[in-house]
Amino acid sequence: MKNATSLTEFYAQIKTDNPHIATDQLGHFNVFEIEKVRKRMADSPEMPYDKRTYFKISLLKGSYKVEYADKTLSISNYGLLFATPKIPYNFNPTSEEQSGFFCVFTYDFLPNENLREKMDALPVFAQGATPVFEIPEEEYNALSLIYKKMKVELDSDYEFRYDLLRNYVLELIHNGQKLMPKHAKVGAMSAGKRITSLFIELLERQFPIDNPQQKLQLRRAEDYADRLAIHSNHLNKTLKEETSFTTKQFINLRIAQEAKTLLMETDWPVATIADCLAFEETSHFSNFFKKQTGESPLKFRSALMI
Known part of the structure; x- marks a missing residue:
C-alpha cells in the first residue's frame, strides 16, 4: 500500500x-x-x-x-x-x-x-x-x-x-x-536495495511543493544520510551500486523535475520557486536549472506560452 x-x-x-x-x-x-x-x-x-x-x-x-x-x-x-x-x-x-x-x-x-x-x-x-x-x-x-x-x-x-x-x-x-x-532487537544488515528504497521514499516525501511557503528541508546528501542514520559515503556508494546514480544526481534530478512542474503549473515568480527549492540566491537556481535542462527558467516558461 x-x-x-x-x-x-x-x-x-x-x-x-x-x-x-x-x-x-x-x-x-x-x-x-x-x-x-x-x-x-x-x-x-x-x-x-x-x-x-x-x-x-x-x-x-x-x-x-x-x-x-x-x-x-x-x-x-x-x-x-x-x-x-x-x-x-x-x-x-x-x-x-x-x-x-x-x-x-x-x-x-x-x-x-x-x-x-x-x-x-x-x-x-x-x-x-x-x-x-x-x-x-x-x-x-x-x-x-x-x-x-x-x-x-x-x-x-x-x-x-x-x-x-x-x-x-x-x-x-x-x-x-x-x-x-x-x-531493542537488531537483526541482520539489509541489502542495498532497502537503503535505496528508503532514500527515494525520503526524497519523494518532500514533494510536491504545494504553496509558496513550503520549502525543502532536506537538500544535501548529508541531510538524507543523517536522516537514515548512515554515513553519506555509504549512502552514495549504495545508490551508485544499485542505480548507477550518485546521491547528488538523484537529488538534482528530482529538484529539476519539480522546478519544471512549478514553472509550468504556477505563476509564481522564479525567485519564489528558487526559495521553495532551498536555493539561497535566484541566480544559483537559474544556473542549476540551465545546467540540468539546457535553458534558463524564464526561457523554459516562455516557451510554454507560444
Missing part, C-alpha cells in the same frame, strides 16, 4: 471517516484496534502509516519485520513500536495473527511547546534509534490497558479527556524509554 501523505488520506486508507479529527483545537489524536482495522482493509493487509505528519505508537501481537535503512528489526510474539514523521521505515507482518492497538498524534497534540520541541530528541524518536521492542506477554497485557483507557476517554464527554489522553501518550513513551537499554 502507498504510504499516506495526509491525515485525510490515512483515514481513507483505513476506511473510516474518523469521528475524532481536530481534537479540542490542539492537534490530532486517535486510537485504533488493529484487528478491526484489518477487517476493514481485507483487500490491503499492510498497515498504512502517514510518515509525514504524525507520530504512531503501536502495541503488537503477532510476528512482524520492521526495516530501517541498513537494519532489520523483528517481533516474534508481542512488541511495541514507536514511529516518528521524520524517519521512514517498512513494516510488514510475518504471521497470520495481527492484533493489538495503535494510536496516532500530531506535534500539536502534545501538552506544551517545550515537549514538542524535545520530541525528536527523545531516545524512542531520535535519528539512528531502533525503537522496536519485543516484550513479554504480561507487559503486553499491562500496556493494552492504557490503549483501552484511551478508547474509553476518547468516546467520553469528560471535559478534560484530552488532558488524560496526553498523559496516556506520555505513559507509553516512558514505557518505551525504559525498554531502550535492554530490549
